[in-house]
Amino acid sequence: MAEGNERRYSGRSVQEWKDARRERLLDAGLALFGSEGYQGTSIERLCSTAKVSTRHFYQEFPNKEAVLLAVHEQGVQLGLGKALEALTTAEESIDVRLVDALRAYLHTIITDPRRGRIAFVEVVGVSPAAELRRREFREAIVAVIEEEGNAAVARGEMPPQDFRHLAIALVGAVNGVIYDWMFEDPRPPAEELEAALSTLALRIFGLA
């Protein structure tokens, strides 16, 4: 005992096994919360589709809500990450930057609408703690938009204004339109969505 070295089972270390289980649970969470809904999926279901025993479930997460929040965080970071990435390459013009970032964010949901369902519906009103987290995530997104606006003002591209309200409004408007789009049958092509959201973003920022 007192050995610092790790034992390996079937090639993988204990930690790797744990990580793989957690990964599978997150995948199952995305799949089930995104199709059956949060309320509609039991821990047991989560475990069976993830091929993880309930015993190990509780080794990774304290409860179902933690899985939901982890999946949600994944989604937010994915979308925000893509948007930030787009911003690093976009030229210094507020309208271009806004539209590019928006498009990048948008594509993460178009690619996988389950993310949209989770972020817009499943995660809402789950618990006070979850609600708090949700607002924190939204705050992060709002902050990016706000900064972008302030930077544009600093570059003299637009007059100073209250970007916080505008950022919140933009998020609400965009998510609302995307959510609506998700239910259209058949779903209009992404280009249409992009176009609608682009003019929207520009208008909200007073650029059109």
Place this chain on the structure above:
Amino acid sequence: MAEGNERRYSGRSVQEWKDARRERLLDAGLALFGSEGYQGTSIERLCSTAKVSTRHFYQEFPNKEAVLLAVHEQGVQLGLGKALEALTTAEESIDVRLVDALRAYLHTIITDPRRGRIAFVEVVGVSPAAELRRREFREAIVAVIEEEGNAAVARGEMPPQDFRHLAIALVGAVNGVIYDWMFEDPRPPAEELEAALSTLALRIFGLA
């Protein structure tokens, strides 16, 4: 028997008793869902604060969800009703009409933020059926805004455009900003909110 006349208990008819109980349940629903949240309130709690026995509860509603939806519908009709009322008196100018209706709607939530919490949070993701209802309600609001835009086009006040997207965006933006306002401490005065939302509405409609 076979009497078509109704018995009266302590002055009130049986139907009046029923109605009163339903009324109290709706009030309790507004109070509890709006403070403890939907998940956080049990039927028992609902009954005790409404001074209604569980036996009578099931005489009025099939389950807790039905109460939530009824309370939500109340709220939507209240807000939409006020907005429509404002529209009947507003002059024929799209910007005035939009702002007036918005202000009327806004005040129903400022007056009672519990309505906001229920509409924006508690009612979301409760069940597939509830989600459907929610979208129907939103559709009703969107339809009003859309009509308003089309009427403005007919009056030659603005160029034709896709008002559906704009209406959805407006709803999302407005609700988002209001929800954010609800958490500010202290809450900024209503005038500020009105101002922010007014410019927002005008911008989204391309009127500013």
Place this chain on the structure above:
DNA sequence: ACTGTGTGAAAACTCCGATTTTCGCTTGGA
């Protein structure tokens, strides 16, 4: 081979809240 630890599957346990039913009391009409 022998012992430790880790593993998946399943059983067992608990708990809470929804739903149903009972029961004794009050009211109004015959």
Place this chain on the structure above:
DNA sequence: TCCAAGCGAAAATCGGAGTTTTCACACAGT
């Protein structure tokens, strides 16, 4: 006065899901 209907409160039933625990097997290291 007597009965049927309605009432509030509480008990009893019920079911579902979360959580904990058990168990037999597999693998790695000595």
